[in-house]
Amino acid sequence: MPFSARFALMLVSAGLYGLSFPPYGSAAVAWFALVPLLLALPGLGVSAALFLSWLSGLVMAYAITDFLPDAVANYYAQGPVFGMVLFVASVSVMCCLSHMLFAVWYRWPRRSTGPWSPFVVGAAWVVAEFIRGDLEGNPWGTMGYTQARVLPLVQLAEWTGVYGVSFLIVVSNAALAEVVSAVARRSRPTRELRTVAAVAVLGMAIFGWGWVRLGQVEAERGGDVPIAVVQGNLDLGARWHSDLYGRNLKEYLLQTRAAAEDDPPAIVFWPENAMTFFVEDEPLYQASIAQVLYEPGMQLVAGGPSKVSGGPRVRNSAFLLDPSGRVAARYDKRVLLPFAEYYPAWLGIFLNRDFDGVREFTPGTARLPLPTVAGEATVVTCNEALFPRTVSERVAEGSGFLVSLANDGWLGVHKYSDRVLDMVALRSIEHRRYMVRASSSGGSAIIAPSGRILAKAAPFEAEVLRSEIRSRDQATPYGRAGDLFVALCALLLLAVSARAAFGARPISA
Numbered sequence: 001m002p003f004s005a006r007f008a009l010m011l012v013s014a015g016l017y018g019l020s021f022p023p024y025g026s027a028a029v030a031w032f033a034l035v036p037l038l039l040a041l042p043g044l045g046v047s048a049a050l051f052l053s054w055l056s057g058l059v060m061a062y063a064i065t066d067f068l069p070d071a072v073a074n075y076y077a078q079g080p081v082f083g084m085v086l087f088v089a090s091v092s093v094m095c096c097l098s099h100m101l102f103a104v105w106y107r108w109p110r111r112s113t114g115p116w117s118p119f120v121v122g123a124a125w126v127v128a129e130f131i132r133g134d135l136e137g138n139p140w141g142t143m144g145y146t147q148a149r150v151l152p153l154v155q156l157a158e159w160t161g162v163y164g165v166s167f168l169i170v171v172s173n174a175a176l177a178e179v180v181s182a183v184a185r186r187s188r189p190t191r192e193l194r195t196v197a198a199v200a201v202l203g204m205a206i207f208g209w210g211w212v213r214l215g216q217v218e219a220e221r222g223g224d225v226p227i228a229v230v231q232g233n234l235d236l237g238a239r240w241h242s243d244l245y246g247r248n249l250k251e252y253l254l255q256t257r258a259a260a261e262d263d264p265p266a267i268v269f270w271p272e273n274a275m276t277f278f279v280e281d282e283p284l285y286q287a288s289i290a291q292v293l294y295e296p297g298m299q300l301v302a303g304g305p306s307k308v309s310g311g312p313r314v315r316n317s318a319f320l321l322d323p324s325g326r327v328a329a330r331y332d333k334r335v336l337l338p339f340a341e342y343y344p345a346w347l348g349i350f351l352n353r354d355f356d357g358v359r360e361f362t363p364g365t366a367r368l369p370l371p372t373v374a375g376e377a378t379v380v381t382c383n384e385a386l387f388p389r390t391v392s393e394r395v396a397e398g399s400g401f402l403v404s405l406a407n408d409g410w411l412g413v414h415k416y417s418d419r420v421l422d423m424v425a426l427r428s429i430e431h432r433r434y435m436v437r438a439s440s441s442g443g444s445a446i447i448a449p450s451g452r453i454l455a456k457a458a459p460f461e462a463e464v465l466r467s468e469i470r471s472r473d474q475a476t477p478y479g480r481a482g483d484l485f486v487a488l489c490a491l492l493l494l495a496v497s498a499r500a501a502f503g504a505r506p507i508s509a
Contacts, residue, residue, distance in 0.1 A: 003048065006040035010056045013037035018063025020146040022418045030146040031172045038121075038177035039184075041107045053103030057096035058088065064141050067413040075340065090339065094138035102128040105493075111500060115195050118174035120496050123489035125170040126163045130486045137338065139386045139423070143169045148422035151451055153203075155210035155217075157429045159477045160485040161388050167489065168203055175199045217432065217450040224468035225374035228265040229436060229455075230255045231444040232274065233409070233462040246277045249285065251462075256300075257292045259464045264296030266373050269438040272316070272381055272405040275304030279319055280327050290325030297323050299372055301438075303381065303405040306330060313362040316341060318379045318405055320370040329371055331379040332364020335390055368398065375400025375471025378433075382406045385424045391431070392482055400471030401434040402427060409441030414459035417443030425451045430478045434469040 016033035019025035037056060041049060073083030105111065105124055125143070133139035144165030147153050156164045175196045182189035232255060234248040256268050277285055279302075293300055299322060306317040316333040336342045341361040369376035378399035384390050385404040395402075404424050408417055421443050428435040428447045435447040442459030446467040457463040 001043065006044065006052060009036035009040035010052055011059065013040070014056055014059035014063050017060045021064050022422065023415055027146050027150050030143060030169050032176055034170065034173035035177045035180060038106070038174060039180060041103050044107050046104060049103050049107045050100050053100045054092065054096045057099035058091055060141060061091045061095050064419070067411060067415055071411045071413075072339070086339065094136045095132055095141070098128040098132035098136060101131070105497070111497065115191055118171045118178065118195055118199065120492060121174035122167040122171035123492045126167050126486055126489045127493055129163060129166055130483065133387065134389055142166055145419070145422050145426065148425050148451065152207050152210035152214055154426065154429055154451060155213045156206055157426050157478065158213070158432065161430050161478050161483060162426045163483065163486050168206065172199050172203065214450055218448065218452065223470040225267070225470060226263065226265045226466070226468050227267045227269065227374065227436065227446070228259040229269045229438045229444050229446065229457070229465040230259065231439060231441070231457040231461070231463045231465070232271070233441045233460055244276050246285065248274065248276060249288065253288060253292050255462065255464055259466070260292065260296045260298060264298055265466065267299045267301060269403065269405070269436055270300065270302035271438045271440040271444070272303035272407040273440065274302045275319070277304065278307055279304055279321070280306060286321070286325035288325075289321060290323065293321065293323045293325060299323065301370060301372065301377065301403060303407075306332065308362055315364050316361045316381060317364070318370070318381060318403070320372060320377075329368070331367050331370060333361070333381040333384065334364045335384045335387065336361055336363050337383045366397070370403070374469055377401060377403045379403045379405065385427060386420070388427070388430060389483060391427045392479060395431050395433070395479055399431070399433060400473060401436065401469055402431070404435060404437040406437065406439040406443060408439050408443055409460075414442055417459055421445055421453070421456070425453070430476065432474060432476050433472055436469065
């Protein structure tokens with residue numbers, strides 16, 4: 001096959017990959033999106049495979065996050081060229097390396113072939129996704145998230161995390177690719193069609209089990225606590241300045257008072273950075289908050305900065321305020337967002353931020369969950385909610401429900417919010433916890449332990465969400481075992497690769 005044809009196949013696959021994700025695509029596309037890429041890789045030399053897979057990873061990343069270059073340029077108050085250069089550089093490091101690793105293995109002439117080969121390919125893809133998300137720090141584009149709205153199927157995440165869903169999708173892609181390859185060689189694809197049938201049976205069995213499990217989870221009732229989420233649509237962007245100190249408090253107070261007029265919730269949630277002041281040092285601001293909390297007896301969970309003693313350092317925090325407006329507990333964000341909350345010194349010169357003399361945040365240390373009236377609240381701020389292992393570690397520290405505070409307005413598009421919402425919904429399923437997501441300008445939602453969205457705010461609208469949640473303390477199989485499924489995939493991949501490398505005949509029919 002000429003390289004031009006392989007290049008075209010790569011572009012088709014990248015386009016289909018992008019169409020697998022919302023808001024414009026369909027979850028069904030994911031089940032064959034990788035077929036063109038899997039047809040393009042075999043037979044390539046190492047250098048050509050590395051180049052094609054790097055470019056494929058870059059195009060795939062752009063297909064699902066095409067808004068990022070402009071958003072980055074806006075974040076740093078720079079031109080579009082700056083945004084695109086930083087996008088390409090960061091994606092090359094945080095996405096393409098694992099993609100290239102998978103491609104080199106997949107085009108390896110001695111890798112296993114035969115009826116079980118698609119399952120090995122699925123294992124290899126899962127390992128690459130784990131490396132990209134957990135080690136490279138880029139969880140975007142994980143295949144399992146394409147199915148977040150197919151609730152019966154993603155109940156599997158209770159056992160395997162999102163990676164089990166990815167595995168099933170990639171196995172399907174690999175099996176279909178083998179059928180197409182056999183037809184192209186003009187051989188009868190009898191064995192390959194049997195593998196496709198086996199994969200289909202497996203998928204239907206998992207879907208059927210998930211349908212039953214979904215009903216079981218949603219049938220659980222009792223102990224509900226009324227809550228409200230205030231989406232203020234009052235974004236401050238990325239450029240925190242001292243002249244913004246205290247901005248937006250009045251609007252959040254008015255929306256909170258309105259939410260408490262008829263049927264006061266037990267807890268109100270404000271987004272990340274809703275409080276643009278050091279609430280622990282501001283008794284007057286605390287008194288203002290108490291005026292809307294005290295009479296109904298509500299608690300408030302809200303994001304804002306906190307000072308670090310011993311120097312000019314600031315943390316990105318979430319506060320629990322009691323009805324008197326006093327800070328009862330605090331969580332400090334631990335996993336900071338690269339290129340935004342921290343960055344190399346040379347890049348910092350482009351960031352137009354100066355809040356109380358500080359240009360970047362300091363990561364927090366371990367803290368207990370927030371002790372709310374609804375139970376222990378595990379807070380995962382912004383990007384922390386996108387990492388399965390990070391959330392698992394927090395749940396293990398004690399958790400009754402999950403809280404995700406975010407400031408998404410600076411991105412300027414609702415596609416980001418849609419995709420993040422799908423990602424955090426998987427966290428609810430993985431740990432069977434309610435998820436309360438409070439976003440500044442879109443993506444606010446209340447999600448049930450089944451992954452079903454109970455309430456959702458429209459993007460870039462001021463809105464108050466109401467629903468009920470309850471604390472849950474049962475540990476799921478995924479919560480107990482963590483990414484054991486990924487470890488098993490790695491062991492399978494190593495065993496099969498070692499068998500081929502040391503001279504054993506590859507597995508065949």
